[in-house]
Amino acid sequence: MIDKRKNDHIFLAASPESQIGDSWLDEVVLVHRALPELDLDDVDTRTTFLGREISMPFIIGAMTGGTELAEKINARLAKAAEELGVPMYVGSQRVGIVKPEARRSFEVVKANAPTVPKIANLGAPQISRLPDDQLLRWAEEAVNMIDAAALAVHLNPAQEVFQPEGEPYFKNVLDRLRFLKRSLRVPLIVKEVGNGISKEVAGLLNGVADIIDVAGAGGTSFVVIEGLRAKEARPELYELAQEFKGWGIPTAAAICEAKAAFKGPVIASGGIRNGLDGAKALGLGADYFSASQPLLKAALDDKVAQAISRMLKELRIAMFLTGAAKVQDLRKAPKVF
Amino acid sequence: MIDKRKNDHIFLAASPESQIGDSWLDEVVLVHRALPELDLDDVDTRTTFLGREISMPFIIGAMTGGTELAEKINARLAKAAEELGVPMYVGSQRVGIVKPEARRSFEVVKANAPTVPKIANLGAPQISRLPDDQLLRWAEEAVNMIDAAALAVHLNPAQEVFQPEGEPYFKNVLDRLRFLKRSLRVPLIVKEVGNGISKEVAGLLNGVADIIDVAGAGGTSFVVIEGLRAKEARPELYELAQEFKGWGIPTAAAICEAKAAFKGPVIASGGIRNGLDGAKALGLGADYFSASQPLLKAALDDKVAQAISRMLKELRIAMFLTGAAKVQDLRKAPKVF
Amino acid sequence: MIDKRKNDHIFLAASPESQIGDSWLDEVVLVHRALPELDLDDVDTRTTFLGREISMPFIIGAMTGGTELAEKINARLAKAAEELGVPMYVGSQRVGIVKPEARRSFEVVKANAPTVPKIANLGAPQISRLPDDQLLRWAEEAVNMIDAAALAVHLNPAQEVFQPEGEPYFKNVLDRLRFLKRSLRVPLIVKEVGNGISKEVAGLLNGVADIIDVAGAGGTSFVVIEGLRAKEARPELYELAQEFKGWGIPTAAAICEAKAAFKGPVIASGGIRNGLDGAKALGLGADYFSASQPLLKAALDDKVAQAISRMLKELRIAMFLTGAAKVQDLRKAPKVF
Amino acid sequence: MIDKRKNDHIFLAASPESQIGDSWLDEVVLVHRALPELDLDDVDTRTTFLGREISMPFIIGAMTGGTELAEKINARLAKAAEELGVPMYVGSQRVGIVKPEARRSFEVVKANAPTVPKIANLGAPQISRLPDDQLLRWAEEAVNMIDAAALAVHLNPAQEVFQPEGEPYFKNVLDRLRFLKRSLRVPLIVKEVGNGISKEVAGLLNGVADIIDVAGAGGTSFVVIEGLRAKEARPELYELAQEFKGWGIPTAAAICEAKAAFKGPVIASGGIRNGLDGAKALGLGADYFSASQPLLKAALDDKVAQAISRMLKELRIAMFLTGAAKVQDLRKAPKVF
Ligand SMILES: Cc1cc2nc3c(=O)[nH]c(=O)nc-3n(C[C@H](O)[C@H](O)[C@H](O)COP(=O)(O)O)c2cc1C
Ligand SMILES: Cc1cc2nc3c(=O)[nH]c(=O)nc-3n(C[C@H](O)[C@H](O)[C@H](O)COP(=O)(O)O)c2cc1C
Numbered sequence A, B, C, D: 001m002i003d004k005r006k007n008d009h010i011f012l013a014a015s016p017e018s019q020i021g022d023s024w025l026d027e028v029v030l031v032h033r034a035l036p037e038l039d040l041d042d043v044d045t046r047t048t049f050l051g052r053e054i055s056m057p058f059i060i061g062a063m064t065g066g067t068e069l070a071e072k073i074n075a076r077l078a079k080a081a082e083e084l085g086v087p088m089y090v091g092s093q094r095v096g097i098v099k100p101e102a103r104r105s106f107e108v109v110k111a112n113a114p115t116v117p118k119i120a121n122l123g124a125p126q127i128s129r130l131p132d133d134q135l136l137r138w139a140e141e142a143v144n145m146i147d148a149a150a151l152a153v154h155l156n157p158a159q160e161v162f163q164p165e166g167e168p169y170f171k172n173v174l175d176r177l178r179f180l181k182r183s184l185r186v187p188l189i190v191k192e193v194g195n196g197i198s199k200e201v202a203g204l205l206n207g208v209a210d211i212i213d214v215a216g217a218g219g220t221s222f223v224v225i226e227g228l229r230a231k232e233a234r235p236e237l238y239e240l241a242q243e244f245k246g247w248g249i250p251t252a253a254a255i256c257e258a259k260a261a262f263k264g265p266v267i268a269s270g271g272i273r274n275g276l277d278g279a280k281a282l283g284l285g286a287d288y289f290s291a292s293q294p295l296l297k298a299a300l301d302d303k304v305a306q307a308i309s310r311m312l313k314e315l316r317i318a319m320f321l322t323g324a325a326k327v328q329d330l331r332k333a334p335k336v337f
């Protein structure tokens, strides 16, 4: 069952059908600087993440685990992450905790990416009803499984509503996050999965999350994906999902809302498809950017390193053409909307 | 004659041709709340209407009566209203007053929906020239015919202009409404039929109507319907109607205008096609929402309960995803336009 | 030669090719009034023009004269004007002054419309170089030829530029207008021909013109018409005209500019195609509205009275639906843009 | 090699594929003046450039040199420049400096346009690493080669990034420009090549450049041209260029930014395709306007004089219809955006 769901997620996410809406990043324009006062080779994209140097402010998005295909994808993502010096998330690890035989599909990440920062992953509904001790055990298992530098908890209420086997349980989530923040030895990241984090939610997360990842609308839509999964067996769920397929905060708006309300670092994601999108996100104030679907497609083609290299080149060019020698200079680059 | 007109109205209203314009509800966006802090099951859509509890702030729109087909539709609507615990309007009752044999088509509503609040209905032009005693007699007959909890008077000047047998008489309407307000033992609702109520009119109705129903543009258009009815016999009337087919205040605008100027409860209607539209209307400040055409189509298919259930599910989801545990919380949910 | 030009103007103006751009009247929305507090029959469209009562604030636009076809058109327009009680312009009368045999094509207007106000017409470039005495003689001849209640002088610099036989002479025009204002026994109207009057020009005309007619862009375009006339013999003129086909002030903007800067009555024209457009123009503050091309087409079909009657009906409906009992009430009706 | 590149540039630039984006000049509207108070013949387009009278404020854009085809084009451009009394730029002269046999392709300009102001041309990346003495020698050679009245240095960072043989070296450019300003006996012009000059860069150039040429986005795109050149041999470069094809500041925006920040004269260019575009640019505050691609196409057809004459006629008409007797009056003409 979980196997089938995970693989469905992968194939539907890789298809253009699941990519909808508008991240609003096309409306953000970085202003050309005719006189960059530097050579292209002077552009330095390096920065640090969780205390370690990385080659650019980019993180491979949270995707998968739990199946054979997931294992292969995770291994490929991890190899490229290590080769190019970028951090990576894994997908939700509940399956790895409750099904020991699924663990290997996550452990390959540790094996193939020993030095870059890795991020463990759990879902908010799945932890919302766990008592303190069990929650801490789950969190520690998830972290240890991949030798993670941080734990991410994803908030996905829209996905849970339209998922045939969904668990739309969000009572106590804030309380459980506060407990994790107090008890965990690694930093806590709170993320969405494609519907975005508003300024109200970002504000609530101050003092609770160390980092937030907005995962806004405009790229992979789990409302659409779960709707498509339900289409045959539960057509009325598919139709409900259709009404809500535009639901969510466009990524560019979510970045601005999150930066305005949250005091820590913000990761931009959701429909970021190239390094120019990434540069715009950084220009809007994000500290890092992340992408999932393009790397999923690259992993299926065994071309992850090429995809990340191209992302890096595009970021370098955008920095050069705005006269940004260092990543943080992008924030000062003039922009128009 | 009236028979033919009523049935024409039904078939033309059920066809997509009669659905035109834009309610502007698509421009209203409820902001996603990644952290609802409640379970989907915690969402409570119940509220009260005219002192009675109803299962959601939704009212079946005013439609029909007077013919055999109308009787069947009214019976189906009433059954579903009773089953699901929502109020319902009936269509204009003049025919039931002046033609005793037409009464049954309204009385089925009382028979099939004994407990939910029912709303009687008369047209402003038809009452504008009635002296006090006759007006009171008509109003009481209308109320008694369906055991109504309120009487609605509809304002439909645009429809009367383009209706081949139209009665564009709106002099004294305000005076007649004041008389009804003073003399009637049930509350008075004043509604449009698809061209909307402006802030000027909403202001005039303070102290006159207990509740107003904006019935704005963006759904069923009676300018279009009457134009189509005239097409063969009076082509010049059809052409005049074409020039005016965009006439009217989009529902989202009408809600804002009405709430700004009217002190009592406001019902949103006109082009509301699902529970997400309804949630947006409530988010804009409406107290209830109503729909006609989608329920007419459902009644013709004998699927009214399904249509209302789906409306309810969509409302619940929109409430969950904005973190609204109760209906009135929607009003505080952040929105963007 | 003039014969051919006049007839070319008629046939090109009647074709949809000559109708371009956007009057912006579609952006002006009169707000529906659900409670008009009057019957449709109470609407009174009558007003006065040049001291005489007319049946609605509408004027048949300035068009033609000088040829046999023009004579027929003028006769038909005049008959309908008289029948329906609306004023009318004639086309430029120079030809009638310099060619005695052309006079009849204007005199039919006097014969067929003895009582309604008629407006004589001369072109600014044609009078710009006339000395005082000759100018006065021309003006008086034009007025007497049709027993005119006013003389209109048209400003048409864009037309003259692209007209193969054009006379782009606008030096001294203001001086010649001042002389006419001083010397003429009838009021002076200054009008454009489809490119609009700006607030700067409207301001200059204070104290010079008694009335101005904005004749804005969005209907008949003489830049296009003259370009099409030049197409074969002078293709480079046709191409120049193509570059400038969007030139001009949209009628809705011109009305606002003219009302803001000019102290006397303002006639709205240019792309007004029905009584709803007319109502919008009056709503924006115009005192009268006028149309040319639709009446030209009606005249060619011998259906002028029908066209004017429909215009009147549309105006009445727009007044009813905004609760305007009298023409000047339209100005107070709420509008949105 | 350089031969091939130069000819590729010519053929790709002449094709519509290389013309992309939007100069925003279509959004700028010059307001029609119904009463110009002048005759078309009174319009005077003459002005001065670098101290010499020219027939209109127009400059033939910087294009080519170095090949046989370039020589032919330069000769044709020069002949027309001389015939019609307008200044002209030449293309980058490095090739003429380092390859003596290429010199003739520039010298034809001096031979065919002895009296009008000519502008020499060098690229910023090519001079960024030259020591003082060599830089001065290059600049003097470039000026002498065509008897130039000014030297233009072009800033083209986006082109260099996507050019297969590109030199993205912009460190020290400002310093080298300052040296030229101090040492050169002719005025210094700094220009872009189609991505525009922002207010930040315009501000930096105060006291450094005598004149700036914004060369904004909306016409010829060298990002596109270099991408197309790379398509076969380096497909990944072509794809990178595709991501950036919208990069750059639209010309109308660049004019406003440059005028706001730069104290000297500003040349408007980038997508200016006729004299009406030119008039709009002057209306926005530019002192001169320039076009390249339309003249390149005209040169290939041997119709340069006709193209410039048409540009002149369009400018005259725009001046007449805004009541501008002299070029500087355009700046006071009302405009809307
Ligand atoms: C196949 C797939 C599986 C995903 N699974 C998870 C998950 O388990 N946990 C999680 O936090 N996010 C998950 N996501 C969401 C992504 O992390 C990301 O927020 C979302 O896809 C939007 O980014 P994108 O538009 O770049 O794909 C998944 C995404 C994809 C494409
Ligand atoms: C077939 C039909 C008949 C209607 N008859 C009446 C009526 O008799 N009285 C009334 O107040 N409204 C009447 N209406 C108008 C509706 O109450 C409602 O205001 C309008 O249809 C706009 O809502 P909708 O877009 O959801 O259809 C009728 C609507 C339909 C579709």
Ligand SMILES: Cc1cc2nc3c(=O)[nH]c(=O)nc-3n(C[C@H](O)[C@H](O)[C@H](O)COP(=O)(O)O)c2cc1C
Pocket: C009, C010, C013, C061, C062, C063, C064, C090, C091, C092, C121, C153, C154, C191, C192, C193, C194, C215, C218, C219, C220, C269, C270, C271, C272, C290, C291, C292, C293, C294, C296
């Ligand atoms: C065939 C034709 C001839 C015209 N001739 C004149 C004319 O002689 N004098 C004048 O002032 N306007 C003339 N006009 C311009 C009209 O008066 C009016 O300003 C213009 O057509 C815009 O209005 P419309 O869009 O309703 O046609 C003429 C218009 C047409 C269609």
Ligand SMILES: Cc1cc2nc3c(=O)[nH]c(=O)nc-3n(C[C@H](O)[C@H](O)[C@H](O)COP(=O)(O)O)c2cc1C
Pocket: D009, D010, D013, D061, D062, D063, D064, D090, D091, D092, D121, D153, D154, D191, D192, D193, D194, D215, D218, D219, D220, D269, D270, D271, D272, D290, D291, D292, D293, D294, D296
């Ligand atoms: C074929 C071609 C070659 C060009 N070469 C140069 C050059 O050598 N130096 C330069 O400053 N600009 C050069 N340019 C850029 C133009 O000067 C101008 O900035 C750009 O083409 C935008 O103007 P347009 O849209 O009118 O073509 C060239 C343009 C073209 C079309």
